[in-house]
Amino acid sequence: MARDAQENTVMFKKGAEEVSRAREILVSVYEALKEKGYNPINQLVGYLLSGDPAYITSHKNARSMIRQLERDELLEELVRNYLERG
Template structure:
């Protein structure tokens, strides 16, 4: 039996999807299933309860892999960037 003394490393493949991609996948999945995506996503962001998000198209899994503060940060950045200066 060969005994190894060095530490083995294991890493999961990094998710290549952006926060925006995930939000849009979730949004579109919610619409396809007949839910109000804005209300459902807000419910999830406020409560952290993943049952606000449909499992259709793997949406619940995708959004639960993101930190809620990262999702909020993306939403605020997008909102501010798309406002007209008055």
């Protein structure tokens, strides 16, 4: 009996290089938002939920940097960091 493809769990792994890049971008964007007087957490959440780059300042090229990665890559880094430290 064949198993339905929807029942199988898909696995993927990112290389250390990709994880490091996501972390560097998140930290840089966080710092740029903070420097401009924004609440970086709120702004990043707004961007991650909506995909609208207007949530991210262009200060220090932050908007351009964050758009170099897909939102799922950023979320993966945030979840990994949260769970590994918790």
